[in-house]
Amino acid sequence: MNDFLTNLTRRQFFGAGVSSTVGLAALGQLMAKDGKNDDKLPGLAHFAPKAKHVIYLHLVGGPPQIDLFDYKPKMAEWYDKDVPKSVFGGQRLTTMTSGQARFPIAPSKFKFAQAGKCGMWMSELWQHLPKVADEMCFIRSMHTEAINHEPAITNIQTGTQVTGKPCLGAWMSYGLGSLNDNLPTFVVMVARPSNTEQVQAISARLWQSGYLPGEHAGVPFRAAGDPILYINNPPGVGPATRRKTLDGLKALNELNYKSVGDTETHTRIAQYEMAFRMQRSVPELVDLSKEPNKTFDLYGEEAKKPGTFANVALTARRLVERGVRFVQVYHNNWDTHGNVAGRLPSQVKDVDQACYGLITDLKARGMLDSTLIIWGGEFGRTIYSQGGLSKTNYGRDHHPRCYTIWMAGGGIKPGTIYGETDDFSYNIVKDPVHIRDWHATILQLMGFDHSRFTVRYQGLDQRLTGVEKAEVIKALLA
DSSP: OHHHHHTOOHHHHHHHHHHTTHHHHHHHHHHHHTTOOOTTSTTSOSSOOSOSEEEEEEETTOOOHHHHTOOOGGGGGGTTOBOOHHHHTTOOOOTTTTTOSOOBBOOOSSOEEEETTTTEEEETTOSSGGGGGGGEEEEEEEEOSOOSHHHHHHHHHHSSSSTTSOOHHHHHHHHHOOSOTTSOSEEEEEEOOSOOSSOOOOOGGGGOOTTSOGGGSOEEEOSSSSSSTTOSOOTTOOHHHHHHHHHHHHHHHHHHHHHHOOTHHHHHHHHHHHHHHHHHHHHHHHOOTTSOHHHHHHHOGGGGSTTSHHHHHHHHHHHHHTTOSEEEEEEOOOOOSSOHHHHHHHHHHHHHHHHHHHHHHHHHTTOGGGEEEEEEOSSEEEEEESSOOOSSOOOEEEEOSOEEEEEESTTBOTTEEEOEEOTTSSSEEEOOEEHHHHHHHHHHHTTOOTTTOOEEETTEEEOTTOSSOOOOOGGGBO
């Protein structure tokens, strides 16, 4: 042990600043369960959180705000006319459209109507979601610097375009700890879209723990088959045999820790123990056979099919119901460079009733106030067409300057419509919301002052919102 400490490299020495907090974080989580609070310890909220859980529904590829939420009726008069240079404002374009000879405006082919008392304009593609519009908070002025998928998704998940940093779910796990020792604090699920015309790559880098202890990384649940590989014992291996095996591994790991002193060894021990407990809790979790018929009336019959968005949304409710802090859901194929008319209806159909059902279900169970639901992509889409244009079909390129997301529950002010864009849905004209501000607001709902929620790493006080200015959007809070 002493030899290990005296032979540390410079990199190991500075890295130990984070890993040494594991014990304090665990202590903080235990104290949090007793209702105590001391912000001198990591693992504790700075003040009483409004949200205890998060269900983050990420639409991979960037949903077109113009066709879904950002109603621009004046664009009908601009059909096939070029976007004025004054609107572009010198923005760099992706290589997919920068070489186009023209940038013809493609008005949305879909009709819009106002929903709820809040009067939010929503596309005709939404058949169920408008019924809960007054439970939702719409932000039409989100913006980001990232213009391509990988850096943009990394940015909204981790607060930076550079990979290797903790994601939002990992921060929540680290800060709030577990409510159920038999399930992970942070779970990830990837829903299967009914249309697979242009899916994007989704990698584990998006749910990593970065410089936080490894135990705070997301635990992926598979969409079909066993939710976790090897969750069931192999033939001939009973629970007693498995327990004896794990006890032996734990003893070996403890010996390794005493000789080497690497605190990540304790993370490995904890992961083995969690896996053993999950063998009992997970099969019951994913068994939907005992759900009443009214549940499937809410989420739709697709919820009975493993891997569908509706099935994953229902599973997300069951997860938070059992104490999981953060559920990250990905739904792919929203990268509508072409064939908006053919693809967008099926994409919306995948998520429409399930999102309505999730909000309604949580509210009926008295859980909506304590569960924050987030819906959105990594950026928006352009008003101009990529490729061929007709009044019945078109494509749209990536657009970081403005896009729409919505949230519900968890301390968000319901029936709120925040932010405005210009007539072209190209630039923000009122109340911009940068990703940093959005992250600061989410942390506020979870009980954290974003400027104080830091971890020392590589000589810096690292935080989700970074070093640039970030503000909590108080108008979004109930």
